[in-house]
Amino acid sequence: MTAPVIEVRDFRKTYGDLVAVDGISLDVRQGEIFGLLGPNGAGKTSTLESLEGLRSPDGGALRVAGIDPAREPRKLRNVIGVQLQSAGLPESITPDEAMKLFCAYHDVAPRFDLLERLGLNEKRNAQFFELSSGLQRRLALALAVAHNPQVLFLDEPTAGLDVASRVELHNLMRELQANGTTIILATHDMAEAEEMSDRVAILLGGKIVTIGTPMEITATGAGLTKVSVHTQGGSLINPELHFPAVSQQSVKDDYAIFFSTDIGPTVSAIIAHIEVQEDTLIDLRVERPSLEDRFLEVTTTGGAQ
Amino acid sequence: MNAFVNHFSFEFRTGIRNKQLQLLNYLFPLGFYLMMGFIMPEINTLFLESMIPAMVVFATLAATLLGLPDPLVNAREAGIFRNYKINGIPSSSILTIPALTTILHLVIVTVIITATAPLLFDARLPVNWPNYGLTFMAMAFACAGLGVLIGVISPSSRTAVLWSQLIFVPSMLLGGLMLPHSMLPDVAGKVSQLLPATQAMNAFNGLAMGKVADFDPVGSVIALFVSGVLAFVVAIYLFNWDSRNTTRHGHPLLALLVLLPYVIGLLFG
Numbered sequence: 001m002t003a004p005v006i007e008v009r010d011f012r013k014t015y016g017d018l019v020a021v022d023g024i025s026l027d028v029r030q031g032e033i034f035g036l037l038g039p040n041g042a043g044k045t046s047t048l049e050s051l052e053g054l055r056s057p058d059g060g061a062l063r064v065a066g067i068d069p070a071r072e073p074r075k076l077r078n079v080i081g082v083q084l085q086s087a088g089l090p091e092s093i094t095p096d097e098a099m100k101l102f103c104a105y106h107d108v109a110p111r112f113d114l115l116e117r118l119g120l121n122e123k124r125n126a127q128f129f130e131l132s133s134g135l136q137r138r139l140a141l142a143l144a145v146a147h148n149p150q151v152l153f154l155d156e157p158t159a160g161l162d163v164a165s166r167v168e169l170h171n172l173m174r175e176l177q178a179n180g181t182t183i184i185l186a187t188h189d190m191a192e193a194e195e196m197s198d199r200v201a202i203l204l205g206g207k208i209v210t211i212g213t214p215m216e217i218t219a220t221g222a223g224l225t226k227v228s229v230h231t232q233g234g235s236l237i238n239p240e241l242h243f244p245a246v247s248q249q250s251v252k253d254d255y256a257i258f259f260s261t262d263i264g265p266t267v268s269a270i271i272a273h274i275e276v277q278e279d280t281l282i283d284l285r286v287e288r289p290s291l292e293d294r295f296l297e298v299t300t301t302g303g304a305q
Numbered sequence: 306m307n308a309f310v311n312h313f314s315f316e317f318r319t320g321i322r323n324k325q326l327q328l329l330n331y332l333f334p335l336g337f338y339l340m341m342g343f344i345m346p347e348i349n350t351l352f353l354e355s356m357i358p359a360m361v362v363f364a365t366l367a368a369t370l371l372g373l374p375d376p377l378v379n380a381r382e383a384g385i386f387r388n389y390k391i392n393g394i395p396s397s398s399i400l401t402i403p404a405l406t407t408i409l410h411l412v413i414v415t416v417i418i419t420a421t422a423p424l425l426f427d428a429r430l431p432v433n434w435p436n437y438g439l440t441f442m443a444m445a446f447a448c449a450g451l452g453v454l455i456g457v458i459s460p461s462s463r464t465a466v467l468w469s470q471l472i473f474v475p476s477m478l479l480g481g482l483m484l485p486h487s488m489l490p491d492v493a494g495k496v497s498q499l500l501p502a503t504q505a506m507n508a509f510n511g512l513a514m515g516k517v518a519d520f521d522p523v524g525s526v527i528a529l530f531v532s533g534v535l536a537f538v539v540a541i542y543l544f545n546w547d548s549r550n551t552t553r554h555g556h557p558l559l560a561l562l563v564l565l566p567y568v569i570g571l572l573f574g
Contacts, residue, residue, distance in 0.1 A: 052391055089388065091323070
């Protein structure tokens with residue numbers, strides 16, 4: 001197992017009487033894409049901003065690539081790249097100028113290839129306010145990765161992007177990951193978090209309520225797995241049937257639909273029933289609960305398991 | 306150095322490209338200059354004797370007091386400074402580079418006014434060019450510092466406009482641009498010495514235009530320079546990266562320190 005690039009120990013952040021982050025601890029390993037999820041006010045932004053050196057913790061310890069963000073901001077700036085939720089660029093700056101300016105302050109050569117790759121080539125001399133929100137986000141991403149940071153913070157990176165741009169951005173994230181870049185992904189898009197993240201943490205009320213791989217997190221919930229079965233003879237379309245671990249069942253478009261709490265016994269029993277009835281299986285689909293389902297479950301129950 | 310040149314180059318282009326800054330750096334002062342050139346000599350022929358410094362002072366007030374604060378407030382509110390901080394752009398660059406590029410725009414406007422006023426309106430030229438340049442630099446430096454400081458201490462654009470107008474309007478009325486300082490009532494004359502415009506007009510008259518100064522013109526140049534230095538130091542000290550940050554370095558009232566050189570000049574001059 002590789003050493004953690006980001007270490008968070010008992011991190012606490014308060015604003016007056018409001019406790020935004022209440023003693024969280026986590027590690028992120030090198031080359032990992034780590035999803036930070038949570039509803040508004042959960043403590044994501046405070047955590048991200050403290051890791052980025054924009055805020056000082058009120059308790060605990062933070063390390064990013066071995067650097068204390070609050071005490072060594074000069075060292076930190078060349079180690080991290082940040083795509084902020086708001087692009088944070090002057091209205092009149094052009095992508096070319098922004099690339100030159102940011103690279104000059106990082107003391108690296110401008111990466112105009114990134115502008116081309118992210119579809120900004122034709123707008124290189126357009127002013128920032130003339131760019132669509134999608135192009136503005138792409139520019140922010142190009143600037144965040146131009147100095148080849150060890151750790152990349154992405155805050156809602158695909159908000160406002162079309163499908164092709166989103167795919168391109170995900171490809172770029174995977175490429176950066178393959179080159180050893182650690183990525184912290186804060187997003188409200190659960191499908192994106194599930195697809196891209198190696199691990200995710202769900203924050204609620206300033207605490208981590210669950211952490212693990214998307215697979216682990218979705219497997220631990222109380223969510224029901226949906227089994228949809230279509231047979232030639234329709235032997236399963238019978239409300240009197242009872243299969244193990246099935247809590248609900250219904251019929252839609254010739255499919256018998258079962259919601260199971262334990263998928264193994266349920267599917268085995270369904271297959272056995274089809275054989276006994278000398279029916280023919282046409283289609284069988286199993287849909288486990290998504291990260292979104294699990295997220296909603298966790299956030300609506302306040303994290304209670 | 307490369308970073309400074311890049312930043313300076315971008316900010317300078319912004320001063321022309323951005324419509325609001327283009328208006329305050331060029332269109333407003335040059336338009337006002339032409340208008341005054343056609344109107345004022347009909348009302349007061351003596352105006353032509355101080356037309357060039359008066360219009361240069363006006364251009365400086367417009368570009369610095371009206372042009373500098375708002376972009377700083379807006380950039381802070383839009384999270385631009387947060388992005389700059391993350392990418393290692395120092396607060397000193399954020400505050401000094403727009404001031405320096407504004408001064409460069411003012412140099413261009415000053416050259417246009419100085420070159421055209423004698424031809425178009427028969428305005429009197431400076432008689433001491435080095436002192437003309439020195440006084441211009443002192444005034445531009447002091448006003449740019451003041452503009453930056455207003456941008457730093459103002460929590461919103463509305464407040465920035467209020468502070469700017471609090472200096473701009475009295476400067477226009479009492480600064481010696483339209484009426485000579487000697488014609489002001491005694492109290493108004495004393496109060497006007499707290500304004501950079503008054504100090505600049507006094508220094509221009511006494512050191513560059515071959516006229517008699519109302520008070521020590523060298524003292525005016527020194528007061529402008531010291532006030533400018535104080536303004537930049539206090540602005541960098543009070544600078545806040547982020548409007549969401551609740552911790553401040555110092556109280557905004559520290560900004561009143563920029564008046565100290567003028568107060569000392571008033572008391573001991």
